Amino acid sequence: MNPSTEDRFDRSAGALAAEETLRMIASLPARPGLEERVKAGLRSAPRRGMVIAWPFASAEGWLHSTGRRAAAAAAIVLAVAGGGWGVYSHIQVAPVPAALVDPQLPNGTGRFSTAGAMHVPKTVEGPMVPAPLVEKQKQPASRGPHSPKHAATKGRGPEDLPGAEKQRKAVE
Amino acid sequence: MEIVESAVHDEARQHAEEAALAALVDQYASTLYRVAFSVLRNQQDAEDAVQEAFLRVLKHRETLGEIRDHRVWLVRIVWNIVLDRKRRAKTRPETDDIADLARVLPAVGLSAEQRASALQHHARVLGCVEKLPAREREVILLSAFEDLSSVEIAAVLGVTESSVRSRLFRARNLLAELLQHKRSTT
Numbered sequence: 001m002n003p004s005t006e007d008r009f010d011r012s013a014g015a016l017a018a019e020e021t022l023r024m025i026a027s028l029p030a031r032p033g034l035e036e037r038v039k040a041g042l043r044s045a046p047r048r049g050m051v052i053a054w055p056f057a058s059a060e061g062w063l064h065s066t067g068r069r070a071a072a073a074a075a076i077v078l079a080v081a082g083g084g085w086g087v088y089s090h091i092q093v094a095p096v097p098a099a100l101v102d103p104q105l106p107n108g109t110g111r112f113s114t115a116g117a118m119h120v121p122k123t124v125e126g127p128m129v130p131a132p133l134v135e136k137q138k139q140p141a142s143r144g145p146h147s148p149k150h151a152a153t154k155g156r157g158p159e160d161l162p163g164a165e166k167q168r169k170a171v172e
Numbered sequence: 173m174e175i176v177e178s179a180v181h182d183e184a185r186q187h188a189e190e191a192a193l194a195a196l197v198d199q200y201a202s203t204l205y206r207v208a209f210s211v212l213r214n215q216q217d218a219e220d221a222v223q224e225a226f227l228r229v230l231k232h233r234e235t236l237g238e239i240r241d242h243r244v245w246l247v248r249i250v251w252n253i254v255l256d257r258k259r260r261a262k263t264r265p266e267t268d269d270i271a272d273l274a275r276v277l278p279a280v281g282l283s284a285e286q287r288a289s290a291l292q293h294h295a296r297v298l299g300c301v302e303k304l305p306a307r308e309r310e311v312i313l314l315s316a317f318e319d320l321s322s323v324e325i326a327a328v329l330g331v332t333e334s335s336v337r338s339r340l341f342r343a344r345n346l347l348a349e350l351l352q353h354k355r356s357t358t
Contacts, residue, residue, distance in 0.1 A: 015348035021297040022210070022316035028276050030205040031215060034222070038197050041223045042230055 189233045196236075197226060200243060203319070204250045210313050211254040213272050213298070221257060225250040241327070247320070248328045255310075273298075300350040308343035315340055 204225055208218035228249055229236070239245045273294055282290065301309060314325045322340075326333045 014351040018297040026316040035201045
């Protein structure tokens, strides 16, 4: 017998022995009198699945007949409806005024008033032009690094921009 | 007059149901007990499970007439009860299992040494069974009942017969592996 066969044999023997144990446990009998104990437990169990045990219901099942059950249901409905009517009839309803008076409005038209406020339209402000620099224009023109050509390229103010002269004249 | 007839009819029906239930208890209580004990492995717990199963039957006794196979139906009820109890109960130590088995195992013709050895073997087997996956464990436990066919086991578990067979095959292989592993480590 090679090792693998032996191994397989061991495994199957082990499984068989295990199942034998389970069979033995499954065949263990109950203690004597099990049936009687179960029946006694069933006898002491509640007969019907009622939410609240009716105090006048006898063991034979007083409420098991259809007619009496209907009568009991009708009595419950009457009790509930009667109680509801009793509550309703005792409620004091507040007196309703004979006529409703509308409040007096200040303008009498029924609409909102302006309350004397005047509508003032927003005005658009005109273009702001800076004051002309007259003294600079009066200086003698000289050639060199401070020539107007240089000034135009180096530091040109808003009054020296093209079209500023025309604007100035228009303002004057 | 109609009320009286109805009451008589109700009473007669109630007596018939009680008689049918008593007959079921006489016929199947011991089977249900064995099923419960195989899972719970405690006599009192198994009896309680049987009691609970019949109380459930009592609640639904109007449907007794519609049941085709009472035995399978009852086994299914008690099976669900014991699984639920087992799930809720804390894990019992292995020594408790051995002590319970020692109380109930037949000791006729065995010496004290042989008895102790048998108990150890059974405890080892049960320990390996507990390690099986739930599906395989359930099938192998139910298959130990020789009076339950694979069709009936399938009905109890709510699966097909072929899946019962395949689970049983897997369970046997796994159990053999676990036992061999346990033997090699001890």
